[in-house]
Amino acid sequence: MELCKNCSKQFEGNFCSFCGQKKYTDKDKSLAHIFEEALHFLTHFEGSFFTSIKTILFYPGKLAVEYCAGIRKKYYKPISLFFMVVIIYLLNPMYSGLNQEYRYFKDNNVYGSMAxxxxxxxxxxxxxxxxxLMVEYGQKSKSLSKVLLFVFILSSTVFLSLLYYKQHKWLFDHVILATEINTIFIxxxxxLFPLLMLLIGTIFRIDEDVISDEFFALISFIAFFTYNSIxxxxxxxxxxxxxxxxxxxxTILHTLFFIFVYRFIVFKVTLWFI
Incomplete structure (x- = not known):
């Protein structure tokens, strides 16, 4: 018998029965092992990540149902998937709808005076x-608006718990579904929609100004409502x-939260960081 290097408990075999630590050998210090671990991460990441993306795109609700039922090995963790999508958006923000310019808050009819x-x-x-202040706000709000996206999971969990309180679901179930819904929302x-619009505009030579914000918002609302229904x-x-x-x-509650609550939270937090 030997002691586990992680928790100092005695164990036999290749893995510790207390903490799960793998038995450490000289092979673990080899250069080949480093590449082996990197390859394992990439293949596992690709498999579970793209399986999860495919599932939430084409089978709404399936990932949440199976993950809550304990089928988890084939999926990327929902919260991690959400933040990966946020990072992708952060790296390539084609559509800045999650963030609003400084002047939007001053002219807002609802909370303009508070702003x-x-x-x-x-x-x-x-x-x-x-x-x-305007310049600094523009610089900081671009990143903070993405970081604060997690509040959508919290608000959506509350909405789902209220709408389906009679089903007596675990709070965990609502959190997972809320995470899936907001992952697809982003x-x-x-x-995807901005990429599609860019592609269509390029192929048919349509000016971006032809597609109004109101039309884009309507199409987005219908698509999000349809996804939520399924x-x-x-x-x-x-x-x-x-x-x-x-x-x-x-969908209405989510939209109102997005327009009035989330954006104001971004505004207040951004001012606090300046």
Whole structure:
């Protein structure tokens, strides 16, 4: 018998029964082993990542249902998948809809007065001109708006728990479905749709200004509502009418949260970091 180098417990075989640590040998210090581990990571990452992407794109709700049922080996962890998609968007933000320019908040009909008061206070405390504040806001908000996307998982979990409280699902189930839904929200609306629009515009030589923000928002709403309807039906197995009504309610709540709450959170957090 020998001691585990990780937890100092005695164990036999190749793996510790207490912490799972692999038995350490001279082979683990070889250069070949480093490449072996790197290859294992890449093949495992590719397999589970693309399987998960394919599943959430073409089978709404299936990943959440199977993951909650304990079928997890073939999938990338949902939270990790969400943040991977966020990173992809962060690296190539073709559509800046998640972030709003500084002037949007001052002119907002709902919280414009609060935004103006926060701006005046920040200018006084930081001894900064509004022009400099505007420039710094533009630089910092681009990254912070992506980092703060996790709040969508929290809000969606609350909405799902309220809409389906009679089903007595575990909170875990709602979190996983909320994660899948928001992964597709970012992937579809902020990565794939803009790419598709760019491709169509290039092929048919359509000016970007021809496609209005209102039209894009309508198409995005319909696509998101459709996805939610299928995912809810898969997860909660209610009638079509109930599923569509709850999906519509969820999509509206999600949209309102996105427009009014999330953007204001980004605004306040960005000011705090300046």
């Amino acid at each position: 103006k008061a926060a701006i005046v206070k920040k200018m006084a405390n930081a001894s900064i001109t509004e022009t400099d 992937l579809l609306i902020f990565i 995912a809810f039906k898969t997860m909660f197995k209610e009638s079509k009418i109930k599923t569509m009504l709850k999906s519509l309610a969820f």
